[in-house]
Amino acid sequence: MGISDRKEREKGEMKKLITDAAMRMFLEDGYAKTSIRNIAESIEYSPGTIYLYYKDKDELLYEVQRQAFLKLVSAFKEHATSADPLVRLSQMGKTYVSFGLENPELYDLMFIIRAPMNVDCEVHDDNGLECFGYLLRTLEECMASDLLIFKDPNQAALQVWSMMHGLVSLNIRCRLKIMLLDESSMQLVLNNAIDEYITSIIK
Amino acid sequence: MGISDRKEREKGEMKKLITDAAMRMFLEDGYAKTSIRNIAESIEYSPGTIYLYYKDKDELLYEVQRQAFLKLVSAFKEHATSADPLVRLSQMGKTYVSFGLENPELYDLMFIIRAPMNVDCEVHDDNGLECFGYLLRTLEECMASDLLIFKDPNQAALQVWSMMHGLVSLNIRCRLKIMLLDESSMQLVLNNAIDEYITSIIK
DNA sequence: CAAAGTTACTGAACACTGTTCAGTATTCCA
DNA sequence: TGGAATACTGAACAGTGTTCAGTAACTTTG
Incomplete structure (x- = not known):
C-alpha cells in the first residue's frame, strides 16, 4: 500500500x-x-x-519544547566537550547560561512558563531528560575522582542546575535590574558568577 | 473641607x-x-x-506585588533574626524557600510570571528593594568579618539569590520531577541543598 | 429648597483568545 | 461512476482585557 x-x-x-x-x-x-x-x-x-x-496549544508547546531540548543538547555537544570533567562542567554552565540569554523566549517555554490551559505538573515525556543526564554524568565523573564537595550526584545536579537556572531566569525576568547593572556588564557578571560558583564546589 | x-x-x-x-x-x-x-x-x-x-490588570499586579514583598520582609524579620550573620544567612535562605513553597502563587507573581499585557522589563518602584537590601546587609556583615569566599557583596547577593530562586522556581514549575523525588522528601532535599550551599560559600 | 454641575458607576461593545463541530470539498476504492 | 473516507473550513461559543456613552447619585450653587 x-x-x-x-x-x-x-x-x-x-x-x-x-x-x-x-x-x-x-x-x-x-x-x-x-x-x-x-x-x-x-x-x-x-x-x-x-x-x-x-490536541491543543499545550501539545504544540510540548512538541516545540522537545525540539528546544534537542537544541540545548546540541549546544552541550558542541561547547561542552572537554575530557576533563571539571572543565566540562564549567563549559556546560556557560553554555547553559548563554543558551538562555541568547534564546530567552525559548528558555522561557522550556523552563519558566506554565502552560495555562490544562492541569500543571505533568511529566512531559523525556523532555529534558537527556540534558539532565548529560549534567548528571559529568558530575558523576567529577565525583568519581573525588573532585567535588558533594556527597550525592543528584544533590549536586539539583544545586548546579538551580544556580544556573536562577542566574538565567532572574535575568530574563529583569529581576536583576535591582542591581543596577548595565546590559554589557551583565554577561561579564554572570560568567564571573559561574566561575566563582564552580570554584566554590571544587574540593 | x-x-x-x-x-x-x-x-x-x-x-x-x-x-x-x-x-x-x-x-x-x-x-x-x-x-x-x-x-x-x-x-x-x-x-x-x-x-x-x-489603569489595567498589571497595575493591580504591581500593587499586590508590593504587598507580597512586605510579606516576605515580615517573614525575614520574624525568622531570620540571629545576631550571627552566618546563621542569619542560613535562616534567610530557609525562610525564602519556605515562603516560595508555601505561597507558590504569590512567589509566582513576585518572581516568575511576566505581566503579559504591557511592555516588559520596567523597573517597578522599590518592589523587592527592601528584601534585596536585607540580604545585601547580611552578606556585607558576613564579609566584613571575612567569613565568606566572595570578593564583592553584589556578586555574593546575585549568587545566593540565584541559588535560592533556582531551587524554588524549578520546584514550583515541577521541573524537579525529573529527579523522581516524592513530595515529602522534597522539602528535606531542598533544606539539605541550602545547608550544603551555605557551607560551600563559607571560607 | 430646587436647579445645575460633578462624580461614581454601569454594562454593552470591541477586538482578541482557545476550542469545537456541522458542513463542504476533495480524494480513494470498489 | 457512485459511495465512502478523509481533509479542511469558518462560523459559533465562551471566555479574556479594556473602553466609553449613558445613567444615577451626590454636591454645590442660586
Missing part, C-alpha cells in the same frame, strides 16, 4: 509545517503572544486544521 | 477593597486565571469600575 504510506508521510509533513511555524513564532513573540489563529494564518490554513494534528 | 477628605478616604477604601479581593484570588487561582470580571463580581461591582481605580 503506497497510498497509506504517502498519507502517513503527508500527515508528518503537515505536523512539521505547523510546529516549524509555531517554533518560529514562539521564538519571535513568545508562547503567550502567539495565537493559534496567527499560526494558522502564517501557514495559510484555517484555525480548525491545527486541531486535526495537535 | 471634610467632604473632600471623606472622598479621598473612600477612594482609598475602594482601592483596598479591590486589591484585597485581587490578592485573595491571585493567591487562590493565580494571576492568569483571575479575571477582572471575577474580581469585580466578588466585590459586587461592574468590571468597568475597577478601571476607575487601576
Whole structure:
C-alpha cells in the first residue's frame, strides 16, 4: 500500500509545517503572544486544521519544547566537550547560561512558563531528560575522582542546575535590574558568577 | 473641607477593597486565571469600575506585588533574626524557600510570571528593594568579618539569590520531577541543598 | 429648597483568545 | 461512476482585557 504510506508521510509533513511555524513564532513573540489563529494564518490554513494534528496549544508547546531540548543538547555537544570533567562542567554552565540569554523566549517555554490551559505538573515525556543526564554524568565523573564537595550526584545536579537556572531566569525576568547593572556588564557578571560558583564546589 | 477628605478616604477604601479581593484570588487561582470580571463580581461591582481605580490588570499586579514583598520582609524579620550573620544567612535562605513553597502563587507573581499585557522589563518602584537590601546587609556583615569566599557583596547577593530562586522556581514549575523525588522528601532535599550551599560559600 | 454641575458607576461593545463541530470539498476504492 | 473516507473550513461559543456613552447619585450653587 503506497497510498497509506504517502498519507502517513503527508500527515508528518503537515505536523512539521505547523510546529516549524509555531517554533518560529514562539521564538519571535513568545508562547503567550502567539495565537493559534496567527499560526494558522502564517501557514495559510484555517484555525480548525491545527486541531486535526495537535490536541491543543499545550501539545504544540510540548512538541516545540522537545525540539528546544534537542537544541540545548546540541549546544552541550558542541561547547561542552572537554575530557576533563571539571572543565566540562564549567563549559556546560556557560553554555547553559548563554543558551538562555541568547534564546530567552525559548528558555522561557522550556523552563519558566506554565502552560495555562490544562492541569500543571505533568511529566512531559523525556523532555529534558537527556540534558539532565548529560549534567548528571559529568558530575558523576567529577565525583568519581573525588573532585567535588558533594556527597550525592543528584544533590549536586539539583544545586548546579538551580544556580544556573536562577542566574538565567532572574535575568530574563529583569529581576536583576535591582542591581543596577548595565546590559554589557551583565554577561561579564554572570560568567564571573559561574566561575566563582564552580570554584566554590571544587574540593 | 471634610467632604473632600471623606472622598479621598473612600477612594482609598475602594482601592483596598479591590486589591484585597485581587490578592485573595491571585493567591487562590493565580494571576492568569483571575479575571477582572471575577474580581469585580466578588466585590459586587461592574468590571468597568475597577478601571476607575487601576489603569489595567498589571497595575493591580504591581500593587499586590508590593504587598507580597512586605510579606516576605515580615517573614525575614520574624525568622531570620540571629545576631550571627552566618546563621542569619542560613535562616534567610530557609525562610525564602519556605515562603516560595508555601505561597507558590504569590512567589509566582513576585518572581516568575511576566505581566503579559504591557511592555516588559520596567523597573517597578522599590518592589523587592527592601528584601534585596536585607540580604545585601547580611552578606556585607558576613564579609566584613571575612567569613565568606566572595570578593564583592553584589556578586555574593546575585549568587545566593540565584541559588535560592533556582531551587524554588524549578520546584514550583515541577521541573524537579525529573529527579523522581516524592513530595515529602522534597522539602528535606531542598533544606539539605541550602545547608550544603551555605557551607560551600563559607571560607 | 430646587436647579445645575460633578462624580461614581454601569454594562454593552470591541477586538482578541482557545476550542469545537456541522458542513463542504476533495480524494480513494470498489 | 457512485459511495465512502478523509481533509479542511469558518462560523459559533465562551471566555479574556479594556473602553466609553449613558445613567444615577451626590454636591454645590442660586
